[in-house]
Amino acid sequence: MDALSELGWQHVYSGKVRDLYEHADHPALLLVVASDRVSAFDHVLEPGIPGKGALLTQLTRWWFARLPMPNHLATVADLPAAAELAEVPVEVADRAMLVKRLDMHPIECVVRGYLTGSGWAEYRESGTVCGIALPEGLSDGDRLPEPLYTPAFKAPMGEHDENISFERSVELVGVEVATALRDASLAIFATASEIALERGVVLADTKFEFGTDPATGALTLGDEVLTSDSSRYWDAELYAAGGPSRLDSFDKQIVRNWLAANWDRTGEPPALPPEIVERTAARYRELIDRLCG
Known part of the structure; x- marks a missing residue:
């Protein structure tokens, strides 16, 4: 992202969902940006799930605050440079985490x-x-x-x-x-x-x-x-x-089910229909509402 590179953040890695950036002036810190990408059966699918990256980041932060275990979120107490780098472009602010580099x-x-x-x-x-x-x-x-x-x-x-x-x-x-x-x-x-x-x-x-x-x-x-x-x-x-809906999960299972019924796992997977995208986004949002209130 140009806005991130202008602030000194250089892209170093992309997973199926997250992108990782490092700063040349602050090697102990990393920026983790969650995307709206969705994957299934080892393929990244199109289109993504709107708002997914922000929801994943919000939920991670919510759990970090409630677990009795050190986590990698960077604070000024840990690293003074965290204050300097805390401001990230508005385009990624709701889905970015400034974190300490771990082994x-x-x-x-x-x-x-x-x-x-x-x-x-x-x-x-x-x-x-x-x-x-x-x-x-x-x-x-x-x-x-x-x-x-x-x-x-x-x-x-x-x-x-x-x-x-x-x-x-x-x-x-x-x-x-x-x-x-x-x-x-x-x-x-x-x-x-x-x-x-x-x-x-x-x-x-x-x-x-x-x-x-x-x-x-x-x-x-x-x-x-x-x-x-x-x-x-x-x-x-x-x-x-009990009953058939007892194992309906708050995740991308809707995507997996549709893909399994409409793709033989050869070649590139088909694009997800708008209805599947919206139903999946709704399940992500519902979990946030349930847990975070």
């Missing part, structure tokens, strides 16, 4: 509180989730006896993340860090689940990313947290009532 760990920390999605598919085949044996007789959407920590190795850009065992995560980052990642993930999930349920929402599963703050050595939450893109939320009342 990120290559582990995606997934926590599953309920049996669904890819976990349900694996369970039907083998009775396991990420290789962890579960009791017989469970159904799609059932609450698990206890939340499962199922880490993944973050693959290089363009490649698939790989589900790994806890033992493999120890090999990658060492037993102390691997244990800290697991314990922090499960603790945050427990806290967030209680907060969500108080607002009539079930947190089914989520994923976290952590790094080490080079200034303090503390394990620190990075990236987004507990958003519609990184988590699966259900309406608690509908879930308790």
